[in-house]
Amino acid sequence: MMPCDDIQALLFDYMTxxxxxxxxxxxxxxLRKCEACQEASAExxxxxxxxxxxxxxxxxxxxxxxxKSQSRIRWAIVHPVLDWIYRHHILVxxxxxxxxxxxxxxxxxxxxxxxxMPEHTYPVNVNALRDGITNGLPEELxxxxxx
Amino acid sequence: MSDPQDRxxxxxxxxxxxxxxxxxxxxxxxxxxxxSIDAAQDVxxxxxxxxxxxxxxxxxxxxxxxxxxxxxxxxxxxxxxRREHRRELLHLRHATEKADDVEMxxxxxxxxxxxxxxxxxxxxxxxxxxxxxxVILKVYEDKSYKEISDITGLSTGNVGYILHHAMxxxxxxxxxxxxP
Numbered sequence: 001m002m003p004c005d006d007i008q009a010l011l012f013d014y015m016t017x018x019x020x021x022x023x024x025x026x027x028x029x030x031l032r033k034c035e036a037c038q039e040a041s042a043e044x045x046x047x048x049x050x051x052x053x054x055x056x057x058x059x060x061x062x063x064x065x066x067x068k069s070q071s072r073i074r075w076a077i078v079h080p081v082l083d084w085i086y087r088h089h090i091l092v093x094x095x096x097x098x099x100x101x102x103x104x105x106x107x108x109x110x111x112x113x114x115x116x117m118p119e120h121t122y123p124v125n126v127n128a129l130r131d132g133i134t135n136g137l138p139e140e141l142x143x144x145x146x147x
Numbered sequence: 148m149s150d151p152q153d154r155x156x157x158x159x160x161x162x163x164x165x166x167x168x169x170x171x172x173x174x175x176x177x178x179x180x181x182x183s184i185d186a187a188q189d190v191x192x193x194x195x196x197x198x199x200x201x202x203x204x205x206x207x208x209x210x211x212x213x214x215x216x217x218x219x220x221x222x223x224x225x226x227x228x229r230r231e232h233r234r235e236l237l238h239l240r241h242a243t244e245k246a247d248d249v250e251m252x253x254x255x256x257x258x259x260x261x262x263x264x265x266x267x268x269x270x271x272x273x274x275x276x277x278x279x280x281x282v283i284l285k286v287y288e289d290k291s292y293k294e295i296s297d298i299t300g301l302s303t304g305n306v307g308y309i310l311h312h313a314m315x316x317x318x319x320x321x322x323x324x325x326x327p
Binding site: 009011012013016018043044046047048050051052053054063064065066068069072073076077080083 | 159162166170171172174175178188189191192195196199200264266267268270282285286287291292307308310311314317318321
């Protein structure tokens with residue numbers, strides 16, 4: 001005779017008709033003689049009854065996709081690209097931000113704006129230049145002399 | 148009407164037939180996992196959209212498509228549960244920093260159902276997600292071990308083993324509630 005532990009491990013399979021011929025017969029024979037396993041079987045049966053009662057309650061509810069869900073499905077079928085963007089909006093936002101930052105960096109690198117800084121800077125007093133005071137400015141930077 | 152348009156409209160009508168066939172079962176399944184009809188609606192809507200975009204074969208009701216639908220519904224439900232759990236934890240942390248009297252947010256929505264259903268619902272919540280999935284598929288959806296194995300990727304032996312332990316846990320949970 002099989003030990004009770006082995007039989008009890010098969011009880012749920014037996015009660016849900018998942019057990020093949022010979023093994024089911026073994027379990028059936030054991031249950032005829034063993035009170036402990038009969039009690040274990042009864043407990044599984046009670047548990048399943050409670051679950052099945054809940055199933056009956058749920059089955060009476062009508063489960064149907066709402067109008068909003070149906071419209072969303074139709075929209076996703078007609079616009080697959082937009083649907084993909086909607087589903088992966090964080091990834092798309094990240095890629096767009098990365099593209100913008102990369103473009104700005106590439107522009108700055110190619111334009112080399114920081115390389116065109118003048119070597120010497122001169123403070124310019126426009127009134128002094130007009131009065132002929134040059135302050136050591138090179139000739140090419142002086143305004144044209146007016147006759 | 149040109150050929151591609153014919154194919155498109157044929158595929159659309161097949162798809163609508165699939166939706167009518169499986170929407171109730173998938174909504175029930177997702178609802179049992181998530182405990183919220185709104186969350187179940189979002190999940191099942193996503194599942195059908197994925198089906199249309201990724202299913203290359205003919206859209207005909209059958210065991211192959213059924214297995215695929217249940218599997219994807221489960222995976223999307225688990226993702227939704229994880230997102231909800233993270234959001235709940237964030238709210239909890241924010242709330243405890245702000246005020247003393249905070250009502251603990253419910254992690255799952257419990258609709259008004261009979262006492263037996265409420266008892267079953269409470270007992271099911273003592274199981275982990277995998278155990279819940281298998282119990283729901285076996286007891287509520289009447290799937291065989293073979294079908295459950297196809298949906299979950301577990302072996303039939305493993306399915307039986309997990310279900311055996313899940314039923315023991317459920318029995319213990321129900322016994323606990325009945326003690327005075």
